[in-house]
Amino acid sequence: MDQTEESLLKMADSEEIVMTAAKRDGGAIMRLERMFGSEIDQAKVHHVAGGPYKGILINKASSGLVDVGPAEGRLEFMAYLVNESKHNEHLQDHWTLKFWFRGTEDGLVKKNTYTDYFRELMDPGDFPKDYIGFIKKALVLLQGYSVIKRVELQVKQTNDQSPEDVIPPIRSFTTVFTPASNSFSFVPEVCINQKSFITFKVKAACDVRIVLSSIYGDVNHKAHEIVIGAEGNTRSYIRECANGVVRAESMTMNILHEKNFRYFWVSWADQYLEVGRGAQYGQGRFLQWHVSPKRQFKVNCLAVATSKSTRGHWEFAELLADYKEEDPEVEAGRIAKRARIREQYVWLSRKYRLLHFLEDAFPNVVKIEDLVSQCKIKVTDTLVIALVLAELQERGLIKEVVDGHWMRNHGGGSAQTEDEVKLVKVMPVLSSGDQPTIAIVTTLFCEKLAVDAMIDDKTTFVKCKTEGESQVYTTGRVGKHRVVSTKLPCNPGDIEASNIAAGNSVTRLLGTFSKVEHVFLVGVGGGVLYEHDRDDTVTSDDLVTLGDVVVSMPSNGTNAMYTKWHKRENVGKEGPKYSPRTWHSHDDTLRRIAKNLKDKSVNTFDHLIKSALLQLNDSKFHKPSNASGTPGASNTEELSERGTTVVSGAIASISCMDDDEEMRMSFAKTNQIKAFDKDFEAVLESLDGNRNESYLMIRGIADFLYGGRKEWQPYASLVAAVCMKTILLALN
Known part of the structure; x- marks a missing residue:
């Protein structure tokens, strides 16, 4: 690997904390986001921090932030400040902290994580003196909480007056999504075993179901069920356990709304089970049941569901418990919890490092010594290695072919078919x-x-x-x-x-397979952004965004379908001179079919995508939630509205490129490149050497470098495969 490629890989794989400031709804908002180098739009970066703040980047102020979907957790509190420059004038701010996570940890781990982050941020012994210090601390702390993907801090000045002798509560919000499946999801992060009521809000078309249970995981025995908006959003009732005998019911026409949140409360105090509408506990009661002695039990946990007719979006609010930093037992417990969470993620990182290495090597078999060496695991951690391998093998993801030789299972752990x-x-x-x-x-x-x-x-x-x-x-x-x-x-x-x-x-x-006539090279790549053009010669049809597909097609009046930068020479004021190496297939059968796909949305192939997702049965192949936006493009809104699109054009290798964005863009513009990948020179040379006359390269866009963004690789692979199948179905 040469220095250029090594620096590119290092840049793409390194992880940074990026802060972007903007205005929203009359308040200031700061988004702190964990990003890989390949995801960062360098044109937007205002400052790269060093010293104790190394790994932190500050973007230029933004006029608006890309929608990233609902947060998974939220905290709200009031801050009372004194403005010394204005005669000690009292100010009152309303703060909201929103959290998004990565990984597949359960809700309780996520809630504990963001609660610990908040408590450490608000530590009175190390509390910043001003806003800037507060944001700096939030950025530095985020580096230590690797499970948190994104934090948004929003502050609004408010005139709401509260009694000065009352400390305003810190409210914690837990977000839950329920599918249209009638299956219950327990919510351990909503702790109710010491409570007698809860308040929440929910957004659904009908049929929201809440179970109060004595036993975690059991909705059929010691349990009460509340159904709101049943029978087409016309009735509500209380039942003994899930789907049990109805004990109370009420006519509740249009009590739920599919697009707007509605507030409710549920109480189980003094042998009465009660349900009311509105944010104020005790008001708007519409269901009540006096629980008989033989049906009484201690409520320890909560589960929620929505019927097959609707999905649900829930939010549960509670006060964050008092926390005394000076209490040594509490402090020791917090430190121990942080250590456990850190240990879990160290374990996870080792596990996925091993798995990803075996996936890259597949179908090759890897010796245990090479596996340990390449994944940078200490040889002394033999017990850890054995446990990780045993867990992956038990899940059907890997297998030991012979003693000490391991291989990734083909499709194991994801594709659940009988093939x-x-x-x-x-x-x-x-x-x-x-x-x-x-x-x-x-x-x-x-x-x-x-x-x-x-x-x-x-x-x-x-x-x-x-x-x-x-x-x-x-x-x-x-x-x-x-x-x-x-x-x-x-x-x-x-x-x-x-x-x-x-x-x-x-x-x-x-x-x-000597009868092969046509070859498809299908996979992921990095899209080319022409945001530097100012002459309006590049239209939105020439631009690609995440999840689009690029099909290799000759461009620039040449036969070049694939190009590699072979040599670069400086020619004075004329700029760099390139000596590209090019490839193309002599038979244009596949290209002629592919031309008919240009400008057609891959969304028209929904049936193929849905069928494939059922086979794969793996959520990582679904389109990532932060799907919209093309960083740096001037017409981002137009791109995000048009849907996933097939674009024709040349594809190029990035392996010999410097990590200079301007240089790469110059090469792309000169050769009309639509996408880059790592390097397929050896494959194309083999096709030429074996006299294959017909091939086509299809690249699903996973990032804006070479396709290395792991979050987008599965979906980008899927749309590329769908494009390939569509071409094949049209081939005579």
Whole structure:
């Protein structure tokens, strides 16, 4: 790996805390967000901090922030300030802290995490003297809470008067989403075992269900159920346990609303179960049941659900318990909790590091020594390694092929189908009628899963070796065409060896399946932003955003479908001179079909996406929630409204590029590049060497560098695979 590529990888993989300030609803808002280098729009960066603040970037003030969906947790409180410059004038501010998380931890862990973050932020022994100090502390603290993805701090000045002798409460809000499935979700982060009532608000079309239970996980025995807006949003009732006997009911026409929150309270004090409408506990009662002695029990936990007719958005509010920093037992408990959370995430990081390395290497087998070395795990942590591997194997994600040699399971842990996977020493000979005429080449594990979800009647053969290169071939049908898909092994620590292995794998593929006529190279890439153009020559049709698809097509009056920067020379004032290497397929059959997809929305292929998601049964393939926006583009709103789009144009390798954005943009504009990827030179050379006349490259956009943003890679792989299948279905 040369220095240029190494610096690019380092930049893309490093994680920073980025702050953006803006105005919203008459108040100031600061968004603190954990981002990878490839996600950061360098044109917006105002300051890069150093010293004790290293890893923190400050963006220029923004006129508006991209919508990132509802927060998973929220805290609100009042702050009373004194303005010394205005004769000690008293000011009153209303603060709101919103939290978003990453990972799959349960709600209780998330709530404990943001509560700990807030308490540490508000520590009276280290409380900042002004707003700037407060924001600095919030930024630095966020670096230590890796589970938190994003924090928003909003402050509004208010004239609401409160008694000076009363300390305003700090309110904590827990957000819960329930699917349209009638399945109950327990909410351990809403602690009710020491309470006799709760208040909440909910947004749903009808049929919201609350269960108060004595036993966590049980809604059918010691439990009460409240159903609000049943029977088409016309009635509400109290039942003994879930779906039990109705004990109280009331006519409640249109009590719920699908787009607006409605407030409610539930009380279980003094042997009465009561339900009321409104934010004020005790007012607006519309259901009441005197609980008989044999049905009385201590309420310890809460579960919520919505029917198959609607989804629900819930918010539960409670006062944050008093917290005394000087109490040594409380302080020791907080430190121990922080340590446990940190240990959990260290464990998780090791686990996913091992899994991702095995996914990159697949179908190759990895020795335990190489696995430990490449994942930078201490050899002395033998117990940790054994436990991590045992857990991943138990979940069906990996397998030990022979002693000390591990491999990622094909589709294990995600694709829940009955398709066959066969370990073979020699590839079986296929009959003439079963010989594929279409080959599909992928590099990432998620790309292979997405492509295979497009294939019917499939069988996977893994030719496994403990030394040397293994092969994986999935054969089946797409429409009337017999196809074979494969994944190229990759070693992130040895780019040269990976390129050699990629070329060899393609040569073996074409040698094993000699009737292949067309080859698709399907996967992820990085979109090119033409925001530097000011001459209006670039239209929105030429721009790409996250989740779009770029299909390789000759541009700039040449046959170049794929370009690699081969040499750069400075030519005085004329700027850099490029000596690009180009490739193109001689047969234009696939290109002619692909041209008809230009400007067509991939949303028209919804049936293919939905079918694939059912097969994959893995939430990571869904479109990420922060789906909108193209950083730095002047017409972001137009792009986000048009939906996912197929764009035709040349694709290029980024492997020899400097991490200079202006230089990369210059190369892209000169060669009319629409997307970049890591480097497919070895694959294209193998196709040329094996005299393959027809191939097409399809790239789903995962970021704006080379496609390395892991959050977007699965969805980008899926839309690229959908585009491939659409072309195949149109192929005669």
